[in-house]
Amino acid sequence: AEPLLESATAFFNVLVSATGAARPQLLPEWDVLPHQGLSPHSAVSQQRAVAFWRLAASQAPLTIVPIRAAMVRTEEPDYYRQLALSLQVGEEVPFEEVARHLASIGYQRRDPVEMVGEYCVRGGILDVFSPESPRPVRIEFLGDLVESIRLFDVSTQRSVVKTDQCTLLPMLEFPKTPALLAEIRELAARPAAVGEEAEFPGWEFWTPMVRPRTASLASFQKSAITLWLEPQRLVTAAYKLWERLEQEGAAQVCPPERLFLRWDELQREFEHAPQIFLAELALDAPAESLEISTRPTMRFRGNMRVAAAEVRNFIEGGGRAVFFAPARGELERLADIFQEYSIPFQIGSEGEGTSSGYLASRAWQGGGPAGVFLAKGRIRHGTVLSDPALAIFGWEDLFEASEFVARPAERPLGAFSADLADLKPGDLVVHSQHGIGRFLGLREIAQGEGAGEYLLLEYAGGAKLYVPLTRMDLVQRFRGSGDGAPPLDKLGGVTWERTKKRVKARMRDMAEELLKLYAERKLAQGFRFSPDSNWQREFEDAFEFTETPDQLNAIRDIKRDMESDQPMDRLLCGDVGFGKTEVAMRAAFKALGDGRQVAVLAPTTVLAFQHFETFRRRFAPFPVRVEMLSRFVPAKQRAAILEDLSAGKVDILIGTHRLLSKDVQFADLGLLIVDEEQRFGVSHKERLKQLKKNVDVLTMTATPIPRTLHMSLAGLRDMSVIETPPKDRLAIHTVVARFDPALIRAAIEQELSRGGQVYFVHNRVDTIWSRAAEIQQLVPQCRIRVGHGQMGE
Numbered sequence: 001a002e003p004l005l006e007s008a009t010a011f012f013n014v015l016v017s018a019t020g021a022a023r024p025q026l027l028p029e030w031d032v033l034p035h036q037g038l039s040p041h042s043a044v045s046q047q048r049a050v051a052f053w054r055l056a057a058s059q060a061p062l063t064i065v066p067i068r069a070a071m072v073r074t075e076e077p078d079y080y081r082q083l084a085l086s087l088q089v090g091e092e093v094p095f096e097e098v099a100r101h102l103a104s105i106g107y108q109r110r111d112p113v114e115m116v117g118e119y120c121v122r123g124g125i126l127d128v129f130s131p132e133s134p135r136p137v138r139i140e141f142l143g144d145l146v147e148s149i150r151l152f153d154v155s156t157q158r159s160v161v162k163t164d165q166c167t168l169l170p171m172l173e174f175p176k177t178p179a180l181l182a183e184i185r186e187l188a189a190r191p192a193a194v195g196e197e198a199e200f201p202g203w204e205f206w207t208p209m210v211r212p213r214t215a216s217l218a219s220f221q222k223s224a225i226t227l228w229l230e231p232q233r234l235v236t237a238a239y240k241l242w243e244r245l246e247q248e249g250a251a252q253v254c255p256p257e258r259l260f261l262r263w264d265e266l267q268r269e270f271e272h273a274p275q276i277f278l279a280e281l282a283l284d285a286p287a288e289s290l291e292i293s294t295r296p297t298m299r300f301r302g303n304m305r306v307a308a309a310e311v312r313n314f315i316e317g318g319g320r321a322v323f324f325a326p327a328r329g330e331l332e333r334l335a336d337i338f339q340e341y342s343i344p345f346q347i348g349s350e351g352e353g354t355s356s357g358y359l360a361s362r363a364w365q366g367g368g369p370a371g372v373f374l375a376k377g378r379i380r381h382g383t384v385l386s387d388p389a390l391a392i393f394g395w396e397d398l399f400e401a402s403e404f405v406a407r408p409a410e411r412p413l414g415a416f417s418a419d420l421a422d423l424k425p426g427d428l429v430v431h432s433q434h435g436i437g438r439f440l441g442l443r444e445i446a447q448g449e450g451a452g453e454y455l456l457l458e459y460a461g462g463a464k465l466y467v468p469l470t471r472m473d474l475v476q477r478f479r480g481s482g483d484g485a486p487p488l489d490k491l492g493g494v495t496w497e498r499t500k501k502r503v504k505a506r507m508r509d510m511a512e513e514l515l516k517l518y519a520e521r522k523l524a525q526g527f528r529f530s531p532d533s534n535w536q537r538e539f540e541d542a543f544e545f546t547e548t549p550d551q552l553n554a555i556r557d558i559k560r561d562m563e564s565d566q567p568m569d570r571l572l573c574g575d576v577g578f579g580k581t582e583v584a585m586r587a588a589f590k591a592l593g594d595g596r597q598v599a600v601l602a603p604t605t606v607l608a609f610q611h612f613e614t615f616r617r618r619f620a621p622f623p624v625r626v627e628m629l630s631r632f633v634p635a636k637q638r639a640a641i642l643e644d645l646s647a648g649k650v651d652i653l654i655g656t657h658r659l660l661s662k663d664v665q666f667a668d669l670g671l672l673i674v675d676e677e678q679r680f681g682v683s684h685k686e687r688l689k690q691l692k693k694n695v696d697v698l699t700m701t702a703t704p705i706p707r708t709l710h711m712s713l714a715g716l717r718d719m720s721v722i723e724t725p726p727k728d729r730l731a732i733h734t735v736v737a738r739f740d741p742a743l744i745r746a747a748i749e750q751e752l753s754r755g756g757q758v759y760f761v762h763n764r765v766d767t768i769w770s771r772a773a774e775i776q777q778l779v780p781q782c783r784i785r786v787g788h789g790q791m792g793e
Helices: 002-015 042-056 077-081 095-104 178-188 203-210 231-251 263-269 304-316 328-340 357-366 416-421 469-474 495-523 534-541 549-562 580-593 605-619 635-646 682-692 706-713 741-753 768-778
Strands: 085-088 118-122 125-128 137-142 145-152 159-163 165-168 226-229 275-278 294-296 320-325 345-347 372-376 383-385 390-393 428-431 435-447 450-458 464-468 475-477 569-574 597-601 626-629 652-655 669-675 696-701 718-722
Touching: 042 077, 085 095, 085 145, 095 118, 095 125, 137 165, 178 203, 226 231, 231 263, 231 741, 304 320, 304 328, 320 328, 328 345, 328 372, 328 534, 428 450, 435 464, 435 495, 450 469, 464 469, 469 475, 534 580, 549 569, 549 580, 549 696, 549 718, 569 580, 580 597, 580 605, 580 669, 580 696, 597 605, 605 626, 605 652, 626 635, 741 768
Parallel strands: 226 275, 320 372, 320 390, 345 372, 569 696, 569 718, 597 652, 597 669, 626 652, 669 696
Antiparallel strands: 085 165, 118 125, 125 137, 137 145, 145 159, 294 383, 383 390, 428 435, 428 475, 435 450, 450 464
């Protein structure tokens, strides 16, 4: 449904250019089913509540609805209209009633107000952050009179602009009044304990037992045109939903008939409205059906010379072409390309405001009658209509994009005890006082009236040492850098003490070397990069999402470092998915603008490949060559990449520790980006030190180790932190439950129904195949693959 919404919004923006016009919306399905005993995610509830209000208020010209959402029974439209609260300056409204209503429609009381769905009462001042509002509002009451309404800034909590009215949209599609919750608890036989909140997980699915729902989506717009996309697939999905609901039978909180319509009931609800059925293949089509002849567009894979020739031939043959780009920067890049090939074009609506002066100047320079139309919109792949001759090109028709782009996986540092839990008899361990020994297993030894558990360690000469589990902090797994196994230390011997002294001396040398290195970097004359160019602005505008404040601060810090005389050495900290890679790519583009090369170092082959795909997709519209080095790159291709790298023909090289080899020679390295530096070995870091002396360095990490943090806090390294999550990012939903095959099947089917993937983590290699077989029986339609650490590459 989400890709369909993006496509519909793109065409809507082209066809409807009125400023402030209502836009298409998505009415999402619940992310849980009634029998699971869980409440829908708060973000899903909010989106559904706002969608119902917009439908009831006739502010949704186009609504995209998954079949499982369309089958949900609803209240009458008037019910949803009264959920929103509209306030005007000079209006009299009972102040206490306003606060109570906000709490009933899902707002949380917080001070100060910082997030959507929060409100705060301070005397006669009410702060509220409503969905779809760019800023929270501050409403001042004089008694029950609305005296003023102002928008305020979240970060400073200061008012920024006055307004005459505001509409506070609901966060829930059914208000949770105390009376309703008390009646639901009585029906569910779940009396609230002392101090327990009135609502409980899954209470929303009990509401039809108290207030029956008699309407459907057809009640909102009785004259609206209904489009059924792929009717046969809709029927299958509808019957599958009811199959799951009926399978759970006794586990239902209320009869599913009170919550959902059956397929034939849904059809009857819409039978009096105009309907259009859309199918890609016309199988058993009725006589009155209309066939639209289309063919797929060409895939140019970044070859703009061929694309320009194809478009020119199509236009000369009487056709017209529309090109979509997902962001303004990419639209500007397209304008530059068509101007370069002397193809006249016209700029379409950008959806938000008017076209930039830059785009307008490019369109004017195109000259002549324009057969090419450039528009902003997230269209991945297009199509060619035979009649009329119209070609629609998506962004990925022009530039190659991989289906395997993924965010780097989060790898937090494991707990110490979890590390020991994986020990097997025969593994080498290190005791802080006695040195390297061999783990033989756990032993139980009688202690007076009870018994205690001990780790049994073997040392040189067959000596045994019993370590109580209460002193596990003295033992850790041995991690050596060499291939061979080290000799066992002798209990009571001097070898371990000598080793510790030698290591301490080496640590002092390393600290001295580090201090010398950072002193040299402070005194070294680095490369001073130029201020941002027009291409830099294009690249940044091509970002499809809105940057968070922390991202913008980090970008400013990095650009300031790069434009200074000293070599940059900045640590970028941020959780997974918070946008560190985008910040790094902007730094890389800045380095490329001055003709310098960029190296991206990743600790694993998988992470290097993910970065390679992300960089290649992001830099596709620009004349930038991105390559990757890892053990999976064939030797012949690797040799060609290294030759071109030394000749300056490779702009960005991404790889694992292979980049640190002696045969990797850059023609003019300007920026080194290191991802998760703490996961590289000592020998790799020695090579990194040599690279760092006069090269700008940006290190990214989600889990900085104490030494790295200490260096940043001590001033040896600069640090930027990204703490703000991206807009609309859903929080992780964690459920702790007993092992239940029915729950596992429901969870897997729920994820598959939204086009997602599932990881099932098992705790034993020897039984992992039998567990996979059990899952295959639970969900026969699911394709299952098994992976574990004992497999070969």
